[in-house]
Amino acid sequence: MKDVVVTRRALLAGVAAISAAGLPRAGHAETPKDVLVVGHVAELQTLDPAQAVTISDFRILCNIYDSLLHYKDGSLDVEPGLAESWTISPDGKTYTFALRQGVKFHDGTPFDADAVKFNFDRVIDPNHPYHNTGPFPFVFTLGPIDKIEVTGPHTVVMQLKEPYAPALTMLAGAIGGLAGISPTAVKTYGKDFSRHGGGTGPFKLVEWVSGQRFVLAANKEYWRGAPKLDGLVFRPIVDENARVSEMLSGGTDITIEVPPDNIATFTASKNFIYYQQPGPHLWYLVLNTKTKPFNDQRVRQAANYAINKEALVNDVLKGTANVANGPTPPAFTWAHDDALRPYPYDPAKAKQLLAEAGYPNGIDVTFYVTESGSGMLSPVLMGTAIQADLEAVGIRAKIETYEWNTFLGKIIPALPADVAVAELSFMTQDPDMHPALALRTGAAVNSGGFSDPKVDALIDAGRAETDPVKRAAIYKQLQDLVHDDAPWVFIANWKQNAVSSARVKGFELHPSFTTRFYATSKT
Amino acid sequence: MAGLILRRLLMVVPVLFGVSVIVFLVISLIPGDPARAILGTFATPANIAEVTRQLGLDRPLPVQYIIWVGKLLHGDLGRSYILHKPVAEEVMERLMPTLLLAGTALVLASIAGILLGVVAAVRQNGWQDKLITVTVLIGISTPSFWLGMLLIFWFGVRLEWLPVGGMRELFGGGGALDTARHLVLPAVTLAAVAAAVLVRLTRGAMLEVLRQDYVRTARAKGLTERRVIYVHAFRNALVGVIPVIGLQAGFALGGAVYIETVFQWPGIGRMLVSAISTRDILLVQGGVLVVATAYVLINLLTDLAQGLLDPRLRDA
Numbered sequence: 140m141k142d143v144v145v146t147r148r149a150l151l152a153g154v155a156a157i158s159a160a161g162l163p164r165a166g167h168a169e170t171p172k173d174v175l176v177v178g179h180v181a182e183l184q185t186l187d188p189a190q191a192v193t194i195s196d197f198r199i200l201c202n203i204y205d206s207l208l209h210y211k212d213g214s215l216d217v218e219p220g221l222a223e224s225w226t227i228s229p230d231g232k233t234y235t236f237a238l239r240q241g242v243k244f245h246d247g248t249p250f251d252a253d254a255v256k257f258n259f260d261r262v263i264d265p266n267h268p269y270h271n272t273g274p275f276p277f278v279f280t281l282g283p284i285d286k287i288e289v290t291g292p293h294t295v296v297m298q299l300k301e302p303y304a305p306a307l308t309m310l311a312g313a314i315g316g317l318a319g320i321s322p323t324a325v326k327t328y329g330k331d332f333s334r335h336g337g338g339t340g341p342f343k344l345v346e347w348v349s350g351q352r353f354v355l356a357a358n359k360e361y362w363r364g365a366p367k368l369d370g371l372v373f374r375p376i377v378d379e380n381a382r383v384s385e386m387l388s389g390g391t392d393i394t395i396e397v398p399p400d401n402i403a404t405f406t407a408s409k410n411f412i413y414y415q416q417p418g419p420h421l422w423y424l425v426l427n428t429k430t431k432p433f434n435d436q437r438v439r440q441a442a443n444y445a446i447n448k449e450a451l452v453n454d455v456l457k458g459t460a461n462v463a464n465g466p467t468p469p470a471f472t473w474a475h476d477d478a479l480r481p482y483p484y485d486p487a488k489a490k491q492l493l494a495e496a497g498y499p500n501g502i503d504v505t506f507y508v509t510e511s512g513s514g515m516l517s518p519v520l521m522g523t524a525i526q527a528d529l530e531a532v533g534i535r536a537k538i539e540t541y542e543w544n545t546f547l548g549k550i551i552p553a554l555p556a557d558v559a560v561a562e563l564s565f566m567t568q569d570p571d572m573h574p575a576l577a578l579r580t581g582a583a584v585n586s587g588g589f590s591d592p593k594v595d596a597l598i599d600a601g602r603a604e605t606d607p608v609k610r611a612a613i614y615k616q617l618q619d620l621v622h623d624d625a626p627w628v629f630i631a632n633w634k635q636n637a638v639s640s641a642r643v644k645g646f647e648l649h650p651s652f653t654t655r656f657y658a659t660s661k662t
Numbered sequence: 663m664a665g666l667i668l669r670r671l672l673m674v675v676p677v678l679f680g681v682s683v684i685v686f687l688v689i690s691l692i693p694g695d696p697a698r699a700i701l702g703t704f705a706t707p708a709n710i711a712e713v714t715r716q717l718g719l720d721r722p723l724p725v726q727y728i729i730w731v732g733k734l735l736h737g738d739l740g741r742s743y744i745l746h747k748p749v750a751e752e753v754m755e756r757l758m759p760t761l762l763l764a765g766t767a768l769v770l771a772s773i774a775g776i777l778l779g780v781v782a783a784v785r786q787n788g789w790q791d792k793l794i795t796v797t798v799l800i801g802i803s804t805p806s807f808w809l810g811m812l813l814i815f816w817f818g819v820r821l822e823w824l825p826v827g828g829m830r831e832l833f834g835g836g837g838a839l840d841t842a843r844h845l846v847l848p849a850v851t852l853a854a855v856a857a858a859v860l861v862r863l864t865r866g867a868m869l870e871v872l873r874q875d876y877v878r879t880a881r882a883k884g885l886t887e888r889r890v891i892y893v894h895a896f897r898n899a900l901v902g903v904i905p906v907i908g909l910q911a912g913f914a915l916g917g918a919v920y921i922e923t924v925f926q927w928p929g930i931g932r933m934l935v936s937a938i939s940t941r942d943i944l945l946v947q948g949g950v951l952v953v954a955t956a957y958v959l960i961n962l963l964t965d966l967a968q969g970l971l972d973p974r975l976r977d978a
Contacts, residue, residue: 171833182936185746192700274716276700276709333746349745349755350928352832372832377932378923380811384826385926387819513702544694544941551698551705565703576704583706 170392174370175643175661177654178382178394182375183353186336186344188316189262189275194513194566194652197313198395199373201653202355204338206315207236207255208307212658215419215471215568215650217311221250221319221339231302231605238293242362244321245343252289257322259287259297269325272332277314280572282306302603304610305569312568313653316340341366341657350375367645367660386411386638392661393639393646395654399457399517405638415636416648419470420514421463421573422564424525424628427554429588432504437496439625442560443482445489445532446525452631455520460631465622466578467570467614468632470650473607474570474614479622481629489532501533504559507550512543514564516633522562525630536560550586561586564633568651570614574598578626589626666969670962674955681954682947686727689943695719696743699940717743730947739951740944744937749948753930757952759829760929762841763921764914766849771856771914772907776900778857779864784891786869794861801858806917810851810924817847827926848925852917856910863906867899874898901972908964912957 170176181195188200209220222236242250260267262275263284282303288296299306309315316338324337336344339362342355355371374391376382379398386394387404397405397413405411426433426442433439448462464481467474493501506529508522509515519540526536536559541549550561563586565573576582579598580590597617604610622629635652646659697713698705714720721729733740739749782794818826824847825831830840871877872895880890919931926932930949937945 174833176832182745184744187746190746192702274700274713276697276713277704279709280704330741331747348928349752350759350926350932351829374828374832374926376827376926377936378926381814381827381924381926384814384819388822388826390826390828390832542694542939544699544939545692547698547702547705548693548695551703552707563703576706583708584703 170389173368173661174372175368175393175656175659176372176374176391178376178385178391179353179373180375180382180396181377182350183347183373185333186347187272187333188314188320188338189258189278190273190333191313192276194313197316198652198654199353199355200316201313201340202342202371202656203336203340203344204316205242205319205340206311207238207318208311208315210311210649210651213647213649215308216473217307220311220315221255225307227605231304231603232299234297234299234306235290236295236297238295239362240293242339243360244323244339245337245358246321246323248321248323250319250339251292252295253292254320254322255295255318256287256289257325258318258320259284261325262317269329272325272330275317278317280305280312280314280568281309302605304602304605305571308569312651342371345370363657366657368656371656386640389640392643393637395635395637397636397638399459402457402459402636402638410641412639412641412643413636414638414646414648415459415634416650417461417468417470417632417634418566418650418652419468419568420564420566420633420652421466421468421629422460422514422516422521422562422631422633423463423466424630425550425554425561425563425577425587426626426628427556427559427587428590428626429553430556430559432496432498432502433559433587435496436625437492438498438502439628440482441489441492441496441532442529442534442628443625444485444492445534446528446628446630447484448481448630449484451521451524455524456516456631458634459636460516460633463629463632465618465629466574466627467618470632471570471614474611476615476618479618482625486528486532493533498533501535503535503537505557506536506538507546507554507558507561508538508540509543509546509562510540512546512564514566514633515543515562516564516631518562521630525562551584552586553588554586560628566652571598571602574617574621575602578621587626589624591620591624594620594624667962667966670965674958674962677958678951678954682731682951683727685947685950686723686730686943689938689941689946690723690726694941696941696943699942700743730944739948742937742942742945744940744942745945749944752933752945753948753952756928756930756933756949757956759927760915760918760922760931760953761956763845763848763852763927763929764911764918766845767852767856767914767917768907768911770849770853771860771910774853775857775860776864776903779861779903780868780891780896780899782861782865783868783872791865794865798858798861801854802862804854806851806855807920807924809854810848810921813847813851814924827924829928848921848927851925852914852921855917856913859910860903860906864899864903867902868895871895871899897971901968904964904968904971908961911960911964915953915957 183199184196185191188204191197191200206220207222208217211218221239223239225236227234261269262278283300285298285300290296319338321337325332328335341358341361343358345354345356347353353373357366357369359365382394383401385391406413426439428434452460452462462481464479469475509518522538526538529536554561567573575598576584578589578594580595597613601610601613635648637648642662644660649655697710700713701709742749745752778794782791785791814826817824825844829844830836877895880894918929922929922932934949
């Protein structure tokens with residue numbers, strides 16, 4: 140801990156000297172050079188990537204922890220991380236990783252195969268002495284891991300119970316950061332590891348003051364070379380208007396998630412840089428395929444034709460999303476079917492399909508809307524606009540609005556029989572995850588009760604196929620099929636946005652929706 | 663006097679017990695649970711069951727409550743599911759900023775409210791009275807969060823006189839002066855409504871007292887008007903105003919919830935809002951318990967102050 144204290148003093152004292160000469164009467168002293176202040180959407184919940192559950196946590200954690208694999212800049216393609224290379228057995232169940240040598244944790248202990256085994260055992264083995272540092276809610280997304288074996292000081296083997304092709308992308312994703320935790324830190328802090336952390340990443344913890352600031356300093360010994368910034372400060376600013384005010388008054392250097400209504404304020408000024416990046420997100424309507432009227436494919440397609448998606452993304456979301464063409468977000472560049480056209484806005488066609496399905500006088504349905512929720516993008520406004528579009532073709536939707544947590548409880552695992560439509564959104568890091576959880580027959584969050592044996596077979600095939608080219612072909616087929624089946628109304632793919640002061644250089648948003656500040660600098 | 667304090671302190675216990683039972687029941691019975699809050703759209707029944715088990719929430723409600731009370735008696739408020747730290751630690755860290763904000767607002771509101779109320783009463787129907795009455799009407803009708811945003815926009819963003827949020831400067835800040843600068847806007851915002859209420863109340867109380875026989879007697883004895891108003895009338899009028907200040911303390915603590923969000927004040931109100939939305943039961947319990955204790959104690963203080971002003975209440 141000693142070096143941490145010195146670092147904090149150096150950081151804050153150096154900074155104090157600069158700003159003491161500044162403008163004490165101004166709203167804010169100007170933030171110092173080489174220290175980036177981030178307007179962050181929420182309080183950090185945990186420093187343990189194995190426990191973290193929110194994207195806002197992962198935006199911080201990805202700067203503290205490295206994963207075995209890493210997403211390339213600007214894409215969800217995988218490149219080496221803490222593992223220099225890897226091989227997958229022909230049966231898709233054995234992954235062998237050659238680990239990078241000479242890497243050290245922030246506490247000075249070496250990163251090696253034993254550390255990786257410790258980290259996986261902690262989360263998958265209920266009898267592990269540090270398993271009680273959990274729960275680890277999202278570890279299941281890494282796949283059905285049977286065991287981790289150390290076959291050399293820098294070689295580990297991950298044995299799966301069954302083939303799980305998404306393993307690579309998930310290991311490169313935010314949750315994969317759990318492979319790069321310092322076992323010494325876990326043993327030292329026990330349950331309080333979540334408040335201390337410790338990884339190999341480009342930044343390390345300096346201090347964490349609840350509700351006020353979370354301060355990181357550069358890890359000068361970082362194995363890819365020291366980051367350009369000296370320090371990184373996250374300020375939790377939950378209220379979106381407050382985030383905008385802080386950005387305008389100079390209290391923050393960069394703000395993630397600018398409300399759609401405020402974007403123009405920033406794009407109009409030379410003092411700010413505006414960023415946006417589509418991500419692996421889908422905003423859609425779940426249709427109850429088990430009961431009337433949406434048990435009829437024609438009615439489901441009618442709903443897809445009835446809604447003016449262009450107007451929704453341009454007018455309601457102010458351009459912060461693109462129109463979705465199907466179940467797989469375009470951010471999965473390798474798996475997305477670019478040739479698939481979104482359902483056009485065609486009310487006449489919708490009416491015709493409704494009439495063909497035996498509803499010439501329209502239908503009455505109940506439509507569940509949430510008040511808020513992660514990735515839900517102005518859900519009440521969206522719900523109201525959609526209601527108007529549906530009404531125009533004769534689908535008279537009665538909206539029922541619920542608080543997010545309550546809402547989830549009502550729609551998972553299944554929509555009530557008398558509820559025909561619900562809004563929902565999903566963010567994931569592999570094209571397998573969403574269909575497997577929400578479209579496969581009998582899957583756990585298949586709220587609409589959709590079932591198509593051909594879809595099931597493609598999902599299973601995609602999960603087992605480790606060849607990326609063949610896997611991509613499977614997902615393209617899946618998208619075409621699901622698009623035609625229309626178990627959902629495909630609405631929008633969210634573009635994450637951010638705004639920074641013109642002093643910030645080298646920052647790019649990433650399609651994983653995390654914020655990586657390794658290459659960022661500030662003048 | 664000692665008897666009054668003792669009796670009132672003893673009453674705190676059943677009040678807090680009642681508060682804890684109600685909070686526990688409400689948050690347990692509303693739909694949604696911590697596991698669902700954690701898992702979001704991944705809340706499969708199997709995942710929910712597993713996380714619920716790991717959190718120790720698979721036991722029956724009464725058992726959970728008894729475990730909580732048992733720990734409480736040993737001074738342990740439990741661990742927050744979401745923040746992964748002891749509830750007591752988080753609550754204590756968040757309590758001081760809220761007390762500072764609510765306390766400052768209350769003092770501001772009391773001083774401004776009583777002063778303006780007296781002025782309005784003494785100058786009844788004069789231009790001062792009219793000006794104050796109209797201002798108060800606007801004050802009472804203005805939603806605090808909107809007033810807060812307005813103040814942020816003018817004094818923070820446009821004029822850049824004051825910080826738009828937070829409790830201290832990130833760089834080179836710290837110290838009482840820095841905190842005071844950050845405190846101005848949220849405290850004024852929070853004080854506005856309470857002050858308006860107190861102005862009306864003080865004005866009314868003063869007018870009533872000024873019509874009493876003993877005031878006429880005092881004037882008849884030839885006392886100066888100043889002495890009549892500030893010694894004879896004011897002290898009696900204050901007896902009716904003080905308990906309302908105690909009640910306003912409740913509003914100040916409650917109002918802190920949204921003022922803290924607007925001004926990013928690192929207080930307990932903001933903590934409670936997020937704890938409720940994530941169903942972080944133990945954190946909500948701990949936070950509400952501490953706020954309720956503060957409220958009860960403030961009311962005790964105002965009762966004591968009233969006792970000091972009015973000898974009749976001391977032995978009641």
